Amino acid sequence: MGEPxxxxxxxxxxxxxxxxxxTMEDHRIANRIIHFSDGQTALDYLLQRGDNFSxxxxxxxxxxxxxxxxxxxxxxxVLSEIKKHEETKRIPVIVLTTSEAEKDVARAYExxxxxxxxxxxxxxxxxxxxxxxxxxxxGWNIHPQP
Numbered sequence: 001m002g003e004p005x006x007x008x009x010x011x012x013x014x015x016x017x018x019x020x021x022x023t024m025e026d027h028r029i030a031n032r033i034i035h036f037s038d039g040q041t042a043l044d045y046l047l048q049r050g051d052n053f054s055x056x057x058x059x060x061x062x063x064x065x066x067x068x069x070x071x072x073x074x075x076x077x078v079l080s081e082i083k084k085h086e087e088t089k090r091i092p093v094i095v096l097t098t099s100e101a102e103k104d105v106a107r108a109y110e111x112x113x114x115x116x117x118x119x120x121x122x123x124x125x126x127x128x129x130x131x132x133x134x135x136x137x138x139g140w141n142i143h144p145q146p
Contacts, residue, residue, distance in 0.1 A: 004031035005138050008061035010042040010078060011035065011096075012070050016119065020065065020096070023127050029134030034061060039073030042066075043081055046088050061091060063137045068097045068104055076107050083112040092137055 007030040011017040017035055024030050036042040045053050046060065064082065068075035075095065082088045092114040097104070100118050108116050117133070120126045 006030065006032045006034060006059055006061040007138075008042065008046070008064045009033055009035045010037075010039065010064065010070065010075070011067045012037045013067070016067070019123070019126060020130065023130040024134060026127070027131045027134055029130065029138060030062075037071070039070040039075060039078040041072075043073060043078055046082060046091075047085060060088065064091055064093045065096045066093055068095060068099055068108075076104075076111060079108060079111045079113055092141070094133065094137065 007024065009017060009020055011020065014037070017037070021033050021035065024033055034045070036045065044050050045058050046064075048054055048058050066075050066078060070078065073081075075097070079093055079095070082091065082093055089112075093112075094115040094117060095108050095113050096117050096119060098119050105116050115137075117129065120129060
């Protein structure tokens with residue numbers, strides 16, 4: 001695309017976040033990873049609310065990796081807000097969580113999630129998932145320009 005590939009990671013577990021970031025860096029999946037540990041701050045960034053976030057300082061990501069269990073605003077509420085707004089609804093959102101609960105999967109798809117992935121326990125499996133995810137969403141998949 002000629003511009004840096006930006007991935008937004010919304011994950012409150014620092015160990016999981018470091019694993020995602022390290023794996024993405026090792027596989028050169030993104031040029032920039034923006035990490036938020038709570039849903040409210042992630043929404044403020046995406047919707048460019050408040051003095052800290054503007055179009056210049058807060059470029060929209062090409063893809064969002066979203067955990068479900070988050071402080072302040074939970075992941076399903078974040079997803080719902082993203083998909084409500086014209087300026088963010090086309091950004092692919094991938095739920096990346098430990099929950100396999102059918103109600104969580106159903107609610108995510110009811111809120112127009114683009115994909116729902118359960119984090120594997122093992123490092124090798126997790127690393128492969130992140131590599132495949134990066135190739136699919138940021139390499140092979142074609143989506144409209146903003």
